[in-house]
Amino acid sequence: MRLDYFAHSCFSVKSDGFCVLFDPYDPSIGYPSPKVFDVDLVVVSHDHFDHNAVEQVPGRVTVVRGIAKRPYGPLVVSGQIGWHGEGEDSDPVSLTLVEWADRRLAHFGDIGRGLDGDQMEFFSDLDLLLMPCGGDYTLGGTEASALVEKLRPKVVVPMHYRTPFLSRTHFPGLETEASFLEACSRFATVETVRQGFVNLEEVWEKRTEGKVSVLHLQHQLA
DSSP, rough: OOEEEEEEEEEEEEETTTEEOOOOOGGSSSOOOOOOOOOOOOSSSSSSSOOOOOOGGOOOOEEEOOOEEEEEETTEEEEEEEEEESSSSSEEEEEOOOOOEEEEEOOOTOSSSSSHHHHHHOSSSEEEEEEEETTTTOOHHHHHHHHHHHHHHEEEEEEOOOOOOSTTTTTTOOOSHHHHHHHHTEEEEEEEESSEEEHHHHHHHHHHOOOOEEEEEEOOOO
């Protein structure tokens, strides 16, 4: 099972010839369109332009929105409703769970507040969590790391944070990933991966049992 990080909140997971793409973005945010081919399923956490640019994906694909539990080929997609922020006027976002080959993979979209007790139970025993940490529109680094410490997934990959390429016009208040990585280092192993992809089976095999592994993946900008 291979994980690719393109930029922002956009990842693909591939296994045995099936490919899932999460939250494709519009290039106006500052990154080139993700170079993806042979995508079978696109999961959209919410309909904001930096997460729902399905038109950037070539070919005919199935698009999933919402949290209804449904099978798609070799996997099952479900989830919980999250919120873009703390206020009563916050937009809903899908917090997605993918169950695939006896693994539990979660993508937390633009989560802007913590989980309640039922949601904590729903997302227990995660093998992989894709976690926003840039603040402003989502949880900030400290809040995101606190949620990770409570959930204790096997592997976490940060996303949705400021980089030199990200548009300041669209995201003037977004923070870098630095505070998240620093906060996570108190309870997790933190590794920077200079390539934008990993073999998840190898990552899971080498991790220390009972320890959270945080992988800081390089964006795939080329």
